[in-house]
Amino acid sequence: MSPLRVWIDQTPAEGARQVLLSKEESTHLVRSLRARRGDALVLLDGHGLLAEAKLLTADPAGAAVEIVRVRQAAPIHPAITIAQGMPKGGTMDDLVRTCCEAGAAGVIPLETARCEVKLDADRAAAKQARWTQQAAEACKQSGNPWQATIAGPRKFDEWLATLPPGAPGELRLTGSLEVDAEPVGRVDFNGVQAVTWLIGPEGDLTADELAAARRAGFRPVVLGPTVLRAENAALACLAATHALVGRVGG
Numbered sequence: 210m211s212p213l214r215v216w217i218d219q220t221p222a223e224g225a226r227q228v229l230l231s232k233e234e235s236t237h238l239v240r241s242l243r244a245r246r247g248d249a250l251v252l253l254d255g256h257g258l259l260a261e262a263k264l265l266t267a268d269p270a271g272a273a274v275e276i277v278r279v280r281q282a283a284p285i286h287p288a289i290t291i292a293q294g295m296p297k298g299g300t301m302d303d304l305v306r307t308c309c310e311a312g313a314a315g316v317i318p319l320e321t322a323r324c325e326v327k328l329d330a331d332r333a334a335a336k337q338a339r340w341t342q343q344a345a346e347a348c349k350q351s352g353n354p355w356q357a358t359i360a361g362p363r364k365f366d367e368w369l370a371t372l373p374p375g376a377p378g379e380l381r382l383t384g385s386l387e388v389d390a391e392p393v394g395r396v397d398f399n400g401v402q403a404v405t406w407l408i409g410p411e412g413d414l415t416a417d418e419l420a421a422a423r424r425a426g427f428r429p430v431v432l433g434p435t436v437l438r439a440e441n442a443a444l445a446c447l448a449a450t451h452a453l454v455g456r457v458g459g
Contacts, residue, residue, distance in 0.1 A: 212249040212261070213242055214349045220254045221276060227265070228252065228274045235272040238264075250274060253348050255356025257282045282354040288314035288403045289450050294321040294410030295362065296439040301326070304440040305340045308357065309347030311447040314403075315358040316340070321365045323412040333362045365418060375426040378402035383422050384442045385429035386413065393430045398454045406446040410439060 252260040265273040340359040
């Protein structure tokens, strides 16, 4: 049986041999996953830690874990950020989980002109906390040792205005249906260190928003022959980037 993946809130001190899990994680591990003393575990902290461990005490109030071996995973390359016009309903929740499972370094929720989601400060903070928790759950689900950074929701124009000039090794791309959008397969990812994908909500970005994105250095890219839902477009952007990194640009 594969080791169970367990989330820890703090990275163990160097040389530490034991860790006490949080009550929430202990309860899930012992009662939901039915882990027993001696079971093999993998500890993740969202900062690259991959620690082989075994369960010492199956206590749902605070399970103790023995660390057997520790290694630090290299960051996923390149760092991919998804800047997403927030879709309605619970779709953004699914999108955050999917992006994190697929190896996104960050997700930036955006309030664009055609967004149906409008959040005040309190709701925005609550949403960010929820999405951050889902990012941790996605790490456990997928085994991704790096937790994506989930930004607080931003207004599109304000976010775009804060972007610095494009730097060497950085790509800015827009998932686009514009007539002059180039196929993603033609994008040269060689030597790229960071990629930011801008994706619209239902109804896409407006013409003014697309024009503003171009002025900020975003290149319109078509992902395929069909129109994708927002959460599927985000996954397609991540998958295409991972697949095309390292190949000879054409």
